[in-house]
Amino acid sequence: MSSHAAGGRVERHKLVDRIYHWVMAISILTLMATAFLPILGWKFEWLEIHWITGLVLTVAVAFHIIRSLFFQKLMNMVPDGKNIASLGMETRTGKYNLAQKLYHLAVAVLVLCGIGSGLLMLRHIDTPFWKRDPYWFTDHGWGVVYSLHDFAAMALITMVMIHVYFALRPDEWHLTRSMFRGWMTRKEYQDHFDPKRWNASDEG
Amino acid sequence: MELFRYATSAYGEREIIGGSFDLIQYFFLAGLGVILAHALFKWVVPSPNNAAP
Numbered sequence: 158m159s160s161h162a163a164g165g166r167v168e169r170h171k172l173v174d175r176i177y178h179w180v181m182a183i184s185i186l187t188l189m190a191t192a193f194l195p196i197l198g199w200k201f202e203w204l205e206i207h208w209i210t211g212l213v214l215t216v217a218v219a220f221h222i223i224r225s226l227f228f229q230k231l232m233n234m235v236p237d238g239k240n241i242a243s244l245g246m247e248t249r250t251g252k253y254n255l256a257q258k259l260y261h262l263a264v265a266v267l268v269l270c271g272i273g274s275g276l277l278m279l280r281h282i283d284t285p286f287w288k289r290d291p292y293w294f295t296d297h298g299w300g301v302v303y304s305l306h307d308f309a310a311m312a313l314i315t316m317v318m319i320h321v322y323f324a325l326r327p328d329e330w331h332l333t334r335s336m337f338r339g340w341m342t343r344k345e346y347q348d349h350f351d352p353k354r355w356n357a358s359d360e361g
Numbered sequence: 362m363e364l365f366r367y368a369t370s371a372y373g374e375r376e377i378i379g380g381s382f383d384l385i386q387y388f389f390l391a392g393l394g395v396i397l398a399h400a401l402f403k404w405v406v407p408s409p410n411n412a413a414p
Binding site for chain 2: 193297304308312315316322
């Protein structure tokens with residue numbers, strides 16, 4: 158059992174994972190602001206902030222993928238038979254419940270779609286590192302890339318709204334607090350989680 | 362309402378250049394819909410974790 162667990166606290170998120178979460182949150186909000194505020198009429202020089210923030214998000218997500226594949230328990234985030242069998246009736250779950258796993262999957266698809274298309278779109282602008290080359294794709298090809306980027310970005314509006322709503326709900330505060338300070342109380346752990354499915358002393 | 366933004370090419374053809382930003386309002390409404398539906402559901406059917414002991 159970890160020292161945190163032994164002391165009446167159960168560690169949920171390590172510092173490095175919390176830093177990743179908040180870097181991603183700030184990046185996504187900055188990307189959304191620089192993408193949508195100009196469309197809504199707020200005129201400012203948004204492009205440079207947007208692509209630089211996009212690169213920060215790309216590095217952060219690459220780090221998260223490597224960490225989750227090789228240093229964490231990936232299956233904590235994969236829907237399993239118990240999630241499905243107890244659909245809607247789970248009172249004590251693993252580290253993440255079915256809704257959280259499906260939400261993570263949806264955000265992963267959207268963010269990877271935004272990053273992949275965004276990296277391709279970098280060929281459309283001059284930066285200190287490269288000159289623009291708009292002939293990589295045909296006009297139709299660029300239209301597909303831009304459409305993917307636009308739809309992923311707009312769908313992230315929905316996902317961010319849902320995420321903030323759940324983070325603010327009083328019955329989810331134990332999760333929200335743990336994303337700030339890294340731990341939850343032993344009572345919160347016992348009330349909400351099944352130790353057989355999430356052994357808090359384990360990594361990930 | 363259109364799903365895509367279009368431009369006219371040098372050959373007079375209509376080309377897709379991206380998703381239509383007219384859809385932003387619908388993605389916003391989708392988020393609002395999920396939030397209201399969940400809040401209503403939780404109000405009608407409280408979670409067993411939050412039931413009085």
